[in-house]
Amino acid sequence: MSHSHHHHHHDMKGKNMLIAVILNVVITVSQVIGGLISGSLSLLSDALHNFSDVLSLLISFFANRLVKRKASSRRTFGYKRAEIIAAFVNASTLLIVAAYLIYEAIVRFIYPQPIESGLVIWLAAIAIIANGISVLLLKSGSDHNMNIRSAYLHLMSDMLASVAVLVGGLLMRYFGWFWVDSVLTVCIAVYLIVVGYDLLKDSFKVLMLFTPEDVDLNHIRQELTILEEVDNVHHVHVWQLNEQEVHLEAHIEFNKDISLSQFDLIMVEIERVLDEKFGINHVNIQPEYQRDDPKDIIVQD
Structure with missing residues (x-):
């Protein structure tokens, strides 16, 4: 039941991204045409930003599709x-777009140009x-x-950029303040750098x-050595495969020469502890008894 719900959730994400791609293609084409007609650099730079959105959404959309493909002997x-x-x-790309927007804003600040503000205002509102x-x-x-968060941030930043273009268009129309557009663009670019980084x-x-931020290897060792049969936990690796899966592999030194059936029973308890206390849901253990190897928690492979 949970699998079908997860599959449905993936399909919804895919459909929503596809709709967002179509909307952004329409915006980009409109802004390029509008920018060329009005002579507005701000519209053209917003069109560039929107085009980066289209690319980011397409990347996210195809990644979302790829995730659903089954594992194989070549791709386990x-x-x-x-x-x-x-x-x-x-x-x-968020950081690259931010750097370009700052460059454009500085150029525009030094060389302000009169712009057909009416078209800018309407296209910014549509965007x-x-x-x-x-x-x-x-x-x-x-x-x-x-x-999804990366695509969402692209779109959110672009919506803010369009707000800046709209405000800039209104101020240019009614006050002739062409420099406002540059200041707003720099503010948006700084925001992009923060979230993008x-x-x-x-x-x-x-x-x-890298080991996830909220996982402490020494704490893992303490929790597992509480188990009666476990003498030592060493040669530990913890990593995220993706945002749903956290993997652990480790060597465990047992204080008795236990049977395989006993090991299986202890493994159930080890998996429970790791899942409940550390969110680790994939565990691979190498059992050892009086083996002569390094017993450090981190061993350079």
């Missing part, structure tokens, strides 16, 4: 890492509505999925097989 983990890679790529719909479509999935860092840690 299937494509479970696809969404983490997508998040890493999307976070990287806010379309991006707002896209943001709402992806909001629910963004809390529990790094890939956090996401880049989180996805990088998963890809590098």
Whole structure:
């Protein structure tokens, strides 16, 4: 039952992303045409930002599809890492877009240009509505999925950029303050750098097989050596495969020469402790008895 619910949730995420892609393609094309007609650099830079959204959504959409593919003898983990890679790529593009927006804003600040503000205002308003719909479509999935969160952040930042373009358009129209657009663009770019860096860092840690932040290896050792038959826990590796799966592999030194059936019973208890106290749901243990090997918790392979 839970499997079919999970499958349905994946399908909903995929459909929502596809709708968001279509909306953003429409916005991008409109803004490119509008930017060329009005001579507005802000619209063209927003169109570039939107185009990066389209790419990030497509990456997220295909990663979401890949995750559902079954494991095989050549790909024993299937494509479970696809969404983490997508998040890493999307976070990287957020930082690149932010740097480009800052550059554009500085150039525009030095060389302000008169702009056809009416067209800018209308297209910015349309972009806010379309991006707002896209943001709402992806909001629910963004809390529990790094890939969806990366696409969601792209869209949220683009909605804010469109708000800045709208405000800039209104101020240009009624006050002739062309410099406002540059200031707002820099503010949005700084926001992009902050959220993009956090996401880049989180996805990088998963890809590098770093131990999750909330897992303490010494605490794991303490909890497992409480078990009567366990003498020592060493050569430990803990990593995230994706956001749902945390894996542990370790060597466990037993104080008796136990049978396989006894080991199976102890394993049930080890798996329970690791799951309940540390959120580790995939466990691979190498049992040992009086084996002469390093007993350090971390052993360089």
